[in-house]
Amino acid sequence: MSRRAAPYDCVDTGLQAKFSIPYLVAFTWLNGPPAVSDFDSLDPESKSLAHTITVATDPDLLESEAVITTKDGFRATVPVALGSPQRPMSDEQLSAKVHGLAGRRLDCSIPES
Structure with a gap:
């Protein structure tokens, strides 16, 4: 996902959360894929976890690719959305x-x- 499409790292509203990679990763990790109603308000636990997530762009990756690396070295790759x-x-x-x-x-x- 392009950072232009999801520019928010810190969110204060459900609308911002829809466009926040850290919040969406945190929410999905804790709760599974979000439904539309999950953006009516922010999930406090997801918001807290989102603050620990860093997003970095890699010019060597295709725009459709995503790589998640944890502090303990676990690495997951999604080559195509x-x-x-x-x-x-x-x-x-x-x-x-x-x-x-x-x-x-x-x-x-x-x-x-």
Whole structure:
């Protein structure tokens, strides 16, 4: 994810949290992937953990790549983002994402997969 798309390291609102790599990493680590309602307010534990996360850009990585390295040396790499043309979502994953984002506002005439 581009730092231009997610410029916030410290957040004070749910809207800022949507665009904060440290907050999103912390929240996901503690709670799993966030739902839309998780941005109604900030999770104090996620906000606290986010302050321990440092984001650095690496010009040698593709923009679609992400590498997470912990202080104890553990390293995880995501070469291509889920949902990208190189790693498309399954129909079930896409349906779950649409329903998660649209919630009750989704037209009931759209069949679920």
